[in-house]
Amino acid sequence: MSLARGPEDMVCSARECENSATCAIIWSNPKIHTGRHKTWLACQDHRQFLVDYVGYRGFPVEVISLEELTEREGEHRGEAD
Numbered sequence: 296m297s298l299a300r301g302p303e304d305m306v307c308s309a310r311e312c313e314n315s316a317t318c319a320i321i322w323s324n325p326k327i328h329t330g331r332h333k334t335w336l337a338c339q340d341h342r343q344f345l346v347d348y349v350g351y352r353g354f355p356v357e358v359i360s361l362e363e364l365t366e367r368e369g370e371h372r373g374e375a376d
């Protein structure tokens with residue numbers, strides 16, 4: 296299991312899943328991610344699983360296409376982190 300895998304690999308974020316991602320799940324934990332968000336990638340099989348996983352905890356969650364994810368990352372590129 297690789298913990299170093301990042302969104303740039305475009306592989307599903309579900310544990311032990313090697314499928315290519317088809318969408319991105321943007322979520323945040325308001326208690327620890329103040330003004331920030333986490334990005335998970337999801338294949339068709341795990342999209343609903345991951346949305347439910349986050350939604351169950353009451354965290355804000357949004358599903359976007361990979362194209363939109365790329366656009367958003369482009370917007371943020373160069374900003375101070």
Ligand SMILES: [Zn+2]
Nearest residue numbers: 307312338341
């Ligand atoms: Zn998957």
